Amino acid sequence: MTNDLLAGRRILVTGGSRGLGLAMAQAAGEAGAELVLAARNQSQLDSSVAELAEAGIAATAVAADLADPAETDRLVQQVSERGLHGVVHAAGVQHRAPADEFGDEDFARVVEVNLASPFRLTRELVRNDVMGSLRSVVLVGSLGSSIAIPRAVAYAASKSGLLGLARTIAAEWAPRNIRVNVLSPGYFYTELTADLLDDPEQRARVTGRIPMGRLGHPSELGGAAVFLLSDWAGYVTGQQLVVDGGWLGA
Ligand SMILES: NC(=O)c1ccc[n+]([C@@H]2O[C@H](COP(=O)([O-])OP(=O)(O)OC[C@H]3O[C@@H](n4cnc5c(N)ncnc54)[C@H](OP(=O)(O)O)[C@@H]3O)[C@@H](O)[C@H]2O)c1
Helix, strand or coil: CCCCCCCCCEEEEECCCCHHHHHHHHHHHHCCCEEEEEECCHHHHHHHHHHHHHCCCCEEEEECCCCCHHHHHHHHHHHHCCCEEEEEECCCCCCCECHHHCCHHHHHHHHHHHHHHHHHHHHHHHHCCCEEEEEEEEEECCHHHCCCCCCEHHHHHHHHHHHHHHHHHHHHHHHHCCEEEEEEECCECCHHHHHHHCCHHHHHHHHHHCCCCCCECHHHHHHHHHHHHCHHHCCCCCCEEEECCCCCCC
């Protein structure tokens, strides 16, 4: 849906190389934003930049492992030259195992990528005054921000943690006009959920819980991301916006 809600705005999307991050980058681009995509895999980033260019959207990419503080610093340096108006933190990982078998290393890795990294990157963007006049931070949560996700204890803990992170930095940085919100998708088919949703029984269990009776399409997250990034959400901060086909409300 083409509009000009983000015309002239420069938005960083972590995890923008595929899946929901790329879909939100596309929606922001269709609203007039110029994008910077960040993820680890350079060739996937390059093909996403090319895909966006074909749709007439200006985007560049920075390859960075956001679990590595030195690579985060390098990303911040690279975006600081031209500044940013907003950031969407979509980089995320999953690990599934029963809680009593869940290993320390897996737990630490999931929490590092999903919770510690977005905090570190946001802090550095603010500390280095990289954010421009829009100043909107969108943290990508999950149903796990609000309810149990069996066999995904680290994921649920990390996504719940984003709510506390968002509320706290939203309150601290509101006087500086920096808004921070959590955008929580329900179930969408991506590389992250393929292992679960390729299992017909699991897919039936999941869709059976969704009042709309189907998975979300990645493009259906774009409008919510654009809203939170735009001036239409100018008085919205410290909140969670859930896009889940009705799951949490039912
Ligand atoms: N799909 C769903 O149903 C669903 C539901 C709720 C929430 N979410 C959330 O939505 C976000 C996007 O998920 P998705 O479903 O689109 O998954 P995805 O297709 O697996 O995409 C994950 C993205 O994160 C990047 N990434 C992973 N680890 C990284 C790291 N250490 N440093 C930098 N980038 C990293 C990946 O690129 P590289 O591997 O190249 O680094 C990729 O771009 C995640 O936060 C996820 O938790 C998804």
